[in-house]
Amino acid sequence: MSSSTTTQEQAQLVEASKRQAAYQAVKDYLLPEYTRIGIGSGSTVVYVVEAIAALGPSVTSKMAFYPTGSQSEELIEAAGLNLQYISKLPAGEQLDVAFDGADEVDEDLNLIKGGGACLWQEKIVATSAKRFVCVADFRKLSPRLGTAWKKGIPIEVLPMAAPRVLDELRRMGALEPRIRPGVPGKAGAIVTDNGLWIVDAPFLPLLLSKDTESGAQNEDREKGVWTVDALADRLIKIPGVAEIGLFYGSNGLQVASGAQKPVAAYFGMADGSVEVRTPSA
Known part of the structure; x- marks a missing residue:
């Protein structure tokens, strides 16, 4: 009680x-x-x-x-x-x-x-x-982003491109990226207001520019260690990605x-x- x-x-x-x-x-x-x-x-x-x-x-x-x-x-x-x-x-x-x-x-x-x-x-x-x-x-x-929010960075993608986007995210060091499921108990992905899908891509906590400038920590992109700006710039350039949830x-x-x-x-x-x-x- x-x-x-x-x-x-x-x-x-x-x-x-x-x-x-x-x-x-x-x-x-x-x-x-x-x-x-x-x-x-x-x-x-x-x-x-x-x-x-x-x-x-x-x-x-x-x-x-x-x-x-x-x-x-x-x-x-x-x-x-x-x-x-x-x-x-x-x-x-x-x-x-x-x-x-x-x-x-x-x-x-x-x-x-x-x-x-x-x-x-x-x-x-x-x-x-x-x-x-x-x-x-x-x-x-x-x-740092990704410290408390463990579900991943939301990425809006064209459905036909989702498998390729997932492959690219894995190569970038994302930790088990996945297509966000839709209504519980029903098959299929969640569909946005734009008719697209959402991929959630967890990464290690994202560094700030001051982390790398001070030498406190360095990027290691092959292992999924990115600064916010560098990761955002890379994500939006993946073919099939419409928009990303990094502001x-x-x-x-x-x-x-x-x-x-x-x-x-x-x-x-x-x-x-x-x-x-x-x-x-």
Whole structure:
């Protein structure tokens, strides 16, 4: 009984931490003059939409909200917010800000995303925004990607290319990459909103540039030891790969458009506080 109560309390704590982080992120980054807002996928984004809706129609009626998939589309509609689609964003225009979660976040704010199989849409929305803000709970913090998230880097692939992609991943040192299965009890792979498959590719924890620059650790690609940037660059070049669940490179403070990394990451901590991490100079 006591074990069950402890488990329940822990679950409640995690949910409370997500909510706290979401409300703080919205308070800091959703300015009243903004008109185009990206909304990501995942359990933490539920609270982001809740926080936005709590601002009331006097603020939100002037805003349009762009989802990354069916889940965020439903959240936007259920909250009574104005739904719009990224395909309708005029050429040359950007979203003012996008909020999304992550499966894992490292010290340099590189992300693993795609546990919910929406990584391609998530990357399109994030890179369409002037500012991308990540919202998560304390369990998602890691010193290096692949430390806590052991399921692997999600990779969206053409079904016909999946066997070749798996072969190439093994040659690169991936640890038992596999096609993600679909509905439990039914044969076949999970199919994304784009009609593609997801391959999950576990690697050893990914190094940061500072690891190799300081000589603390060196890449050994044949044994699957890669830096984030090098692995991302190699993965996206495999024929048949449509998109990868590594969000890396620059953030929206460094480049005018196309940034994949967040300008800030909000983490709800176990003690009820919110830790905010921003890119190092």
